[in-house]
Amino acid sequence: MSRYLELGVFEVMLVHNRWTIVDRSAGELIGRAAASGVAVTNAAVYGGGILANRAGASAQYGYRPASSATLDAIARMSELCSRWGTDLPTAALQFSLRDSRVCFTVIGISKKRRLDGLLEAARDEIAQEFWDELENLVPAPQHWLDAR
Secondary structure (H helix, E strand, O other), rough: OOHHHOOOOEEEEEEEOOOOOOOOOOOOHHHHHHHOOEEEEOOEEEEEEEEOOOOOOOOOOOOOOOOOOOOHHHHHHHHHHOOOOHHHHHHHHHHHHHHEEEEEEOOOOOOOHHHHHHHHHHOOOOHHHHHHHHHHOOOOOOHOOOOO
16 A cells, blocks of 8 residues: 555555455456556455355355356365365455555454454465465356456
């Protein structure tokens, strides 16, 4: 964020549910915004809750039914997280936090007791090898919210 303030830039773009571990719809837009000096805010990194749920109880991504490919990717990503000693909510948050083009990550919580876990997840460090493996599990673009 400080690099934008130093430049006197206060233009901000918000993406919602479209830059997550399972949906990369906003990738090109984020790249263009960052290259133009627009601060990128990434909101809804948990896809409306499905990526925050360790139990995998939800079947909705972005407030609509998730495709079977997205649900399968989430299950495989959850298994990957277990192998690496982390969990899906931490990976979902870290995906946004580790992207240098994203200046702000917006997280909504419904209960105060969740704050400590969220702060712990924000401080977690996950190896690059994990992210390399995760990239192979991302659903194809036709399963993203802004499929063309």
